[in-house]
Amino acid sequence: MTILLYELAGTDASRPFSPHCWKTVMSLAHKGLPYETIATPFTRVPLVEDSASKTVPVIRDGDRVVSDSFDIAVYLEETYPDRPSLFGGSGGMATARFVERWSQLTVHPFLGAAALMDIHGMLAPADQAYFRESRAKRFGKPIEEVPVDREHRLAAFRAGLEPLRNMLSYQPFIGGASPLFADYIVFGAFQWVRVVSQFQTLAGDDPVAAWFERCLDLHGGTGRRVAAAA
Incomplete structure (x- = not known):
């Protein structure tokens, strides 16, 4: 059965931008689960699945409706244990919380503030009023x-990324040799800005930028299905 994912978008439904929804997109791709998306503007979020949540992402999987990107990841892990793990065990889940x-x-x-007006520019008038x-x-x-x-x-901001930058000198992903949900958490934040703004948050030679590019390539280039803002 195909999972239904409600994800945040502006006037262009093909450019979803929520960092939290991107976590769920990457989680579904990691698990190799089929899904369909419904682009949902800010002012329609309260109507999703009979007001199931004040925020998206929200998924419907058969009779189950689950909200919150972390809760969705846990649900996918528990419901589809035969698929690649998002956490690599209980310790990985606890680490992902950190x-x-x-x-x-x-x-x-920083990213939310830096891209604030770029996000506003992607919205329809009614959503702009709410957002403002x-x-x-x-x-x-x-x-x-x-x-x-x-x-x-x-x-x-870049200096504050040093713990991540230093860790990436030991391993290619936060999850180690391969990505886990912890990677998708941070990926979602940078993908948020990539989709909405031309503002360059990372220097080209930053190991964090190289990690982000690796994440964009994951799962058949799932992150690249939306082009960078131009």
């Missing part, structure tokens, strides 16, 4: 002011 918190607290704040109000409340200022210092903050 990576998720690190990504949310270290990677997402909700993000102004989140950042405590008009959204146009949020990314203005992104160039000045870029060096500090």
